[in-house]
């Protein structure tokens with residue numbers, strides 16, 4: 001069976017962050033990613049990829065595409081940004097992969113851009129698990145929430161934001177307007193993420209950035 005065609009990842013991550021414990025958060029003004037700013041940004045532009053305005057623009061609301069709409073968008077896509085762990089890369093915090101045969105089948109006729117935002121930022125494998133605190137990914141970009149190691153409480157917000165920027169850069173470089181990412185991850189989650197140990201509705205840090213820039217994000221649980 002032929003699998004997805006995978007782009008070489010080397011060029012996507014020049015200048016990856018060192019993964020230190022820096023606690024400088026990206027000012028929200030830099031990316032315009034306050035919750036209100038997120039919506040305003042999308043309403044004003046056709047997005048950095050030059051594609052159509054997001055469904056949020058067209059509907060004048062914050063509604064995300066339905067599951068059916070997300071799946072249709074994936075089916076129509078030629079190039080897809082994908083969480084590397086879903087493809088079999090052992091890049092999870094616990095050193096394992098999350099290979100999904102369903103994901104591989106869904107990507108069989110696509111060009112695939114594998115990304116692991118956390119590893120791209122310079123964080124190691126394995127690494128301590130990280131939780132969102134104070135909100136979800138959108139709140140992190142707005143400066144209202146942080147990403148911290150679950151046990152030691154070390155702030156990893158800056159590294160997670162850097163990984164998100166590198167994932168966005170990869171998507172833009174290869175013209176991907178769709179991303180298929182791992183659900184529940186503090187970086188890649190798109191419907192549900194853990195916040196302060198509780199699973200709640202919301203998106204991870206990478207997903208929040210991709211959506212703000214007009215990229216449709218769906219998860220392995222959507223297909």
Ligand code: SF4
Pocket residue numbers: 083084085086091092093115116117118119182185187188
């Ligand atoms: S969910 Fe995202 S950040 Fe976590 S291991 Fe997979 S690709 Fe990396």
